[in-house]
Amino acid sequence: MRGLGELEAAVMDVLWSAPGTRTVREVLTELSSSRKLAYTTVMTVLDNLHRKGRVTREMDQRAYRYAPATSREEAVARALRELIDSSGDPRSVLMHFVRSASPDESDTIREALDGVDHPSDER
Template identity: 40%
Template structure:
């Protein structure tokens, strides 16, 4: 249901009310059900809202790619061993996706170096990986055994 509500908001010409969303979904969904879904999406930071009189107008917080990234981040945040999850994820990437990820991480590192106050203390070799996420600086480089096979 959340995906259907988000899809409706993406089709809206601008911020939309819950009644507008309810109409677009059709079926027999109660207004209160739509409000519950919108509230849950707001708690997950998938939508934003602004007051309009006594009601709210709702908008998607990001495009489809941004929402997928938010879901991925929530899954990662819910796991106790981030290092293991990220290691497993990276080990399953295709060579093309791995190269894209390396390029994006390099760009993020360059942007962090260019930003004022970006100087960071050196990271000890035995330090755990830094938390990943939007705006997070890259942590220590971890190599996967397949790196040597791919020339990395």
């Protein structure tokens, strides 16, 4: 995901897939099946994600419990918005995207646009 390193993205995947909050140890356990990591590495990644506003944390006895600050869908939408804004030609990017959309995706886009109030719509 845009703005996240590989390990940060893996940690976010664990948090998005988990119901509720997770400790560093629980995140480490989830990640251990695919890679060998130190506890302090995961702790540092979670601390960095907290500093970036990507996760929230609350103290539970002597350990923090972490949760995503936004849903996966909101994070992807934000990343898409950043890409569109940085493209230099947002209209062209959106036109290419819409042309590549499947029929179901096109229906979803139409539904979303039908529910959007634009300032120019106000009379």
